[in-house]
Amino acid sequence: MSLTKSLRMAVAALAVGALSLTACSQGTPTDSSSPQPAAGGSSSSAGGGQQGGQLLGIVSITATDSNNARVIAGATEAAEAAGWKVEVVDAQGNADTANAAIRNFVSKKAGAIFDLVFPVSSLGAGLQAAKDAKIPVATWGGGLGDGVVMTTGDGGPFAEPATQAMLDELGDSGSVLALTYRGGQVCRDREAVFDEMLADHPDIKITKSEVTIPGFLQDGARHATAWLAAHPAGSEKLAIWGCWEDPTLGAISALQQQGRDDVLTYGINGSSTAIKAVQDGTLTATVYEDGKGEGAKMFEVVQEAIQAGDSWEQQTLDVPGVLVTADTVDDFLKEHPEALQ
Structure with a gap:
């Protein structure tokens, strides 16, 4: 199965699951x-x-x-x-x-x-x-x-490993499309960590585009398409970062439509769709959250x-997050088989 077909199937599965869950959430009150x-x-x-x-x-x-x-x-x-x-x-x-x-x-x-x-x-x-x-x-x-x-501290700290992995690959220069969402505290906190870490790399150029809820998959694809037009293949090191991975998965569909395999891709949360995308090589890394x-x-x-x-x-x-990459995904799944459910 081609990488393009694999991702399209994964995104389609995500959309079907979304519709099912929405239907359940709007049922008759208990x-x-x-x-x-x-x-x-x-x-x-x-x-x-x-x-x-x-x-x-x-x-x-x-x-x-x-x-x-x-x-x-x-x-x-x-x-x-x-x-x-x-x-x-x-x-x-x-x-x-x-x-x-x-x-x-x-x-x-x-x-x-x-x-x-x-x-x-x-x-x-x-x-x-x-x-x-x-x-x-x-x-x-x-x-x-x-x-x-009580609250959970799954905002900013989860952004650190994904952002650091991206910086390790980019080095001191390149361009990044950051897919943000400011309507939720988690993404606000993750964006703040992203900004703080990128501040030490002034030669990395950042373009920020905010996605909406609902519509984050489509927004990810749309923003990526516009960004790719201004960043042709071979021009420099390129990466797409999402404050969670679903917008990045949408962006990956745009990459595949244009036949672009030169862009690194990062997400956070470690959904089953994202883990499968790491397995097939379309997502560079995600951070798994239980x-x-x-x-x-x-x-x-x-x-x-x-x-x-x-x-x-x-x-x-x-709650600590776990960075999942192509090099670590097999060992990760041995320890967390539930991540594919």
Whole structure:
């Protein structure tokens, strides 16, 4: 199978999975009228309006992204094992939708609410409603704020290995297309790390293009097509960097349409599609993140916060990323076979 056909099949699979997940996230809300006590729950002031909290509300910036889906899966599995019900809202990158979803979960007297990626600075109304109702909120990459009991540190640190790998290949000069997204805290933090690391390499020219949610695959291809027109093959060392790998996968489709194999490509999150792209040589490197494990850990920590009540102190859960390249992918998959699922 050619590299072009392999990537097209991978991107098509990603799109089909996205549509399926979106359909699931927009289903009929779970009936929470009959509370079920949660394992380890309590009636402390951090536990919301119900004994122990039987509903976990998850608000995702895009439930169609593979790593968001992994976090949702991990949190759902852990919550359901503890006797909780779970509802997911795909806010599709819209902070107003996210705020409305949080307020809706407050009205349902949820036991806890998870925010995936939206910066706490864009969720003022929702977070205030949750705080007033004494419902704990946890964020995945959204940062800490008033009423937030924990967050994950998967933003900036995950950008370091991918960016360093790119710099090791480029050396002191070249041109980079950086595909950014400023609507989410994770990508903001990763872009800040990218900027800091590239500041020490003034001869590397940077073009930044922001993608949208939804539409990141198409945007990646569109931005790459325009950038490639100004950067012909053989002109200099070239690379495309994405604050997560899906926009980069979109850019790779543009590379293949133009028969360009001279551009290095980098992403972050380590979706199954990205790992397969590293295997077939179309993606230079990605950084794997165990999103499912993070989702389960978030629920565990929130239960601890509920039990602790007012004595709880905010936490940041640090999860290391793993750089995956053509040289390391086989050994990586022996250790993490779940990465291809």
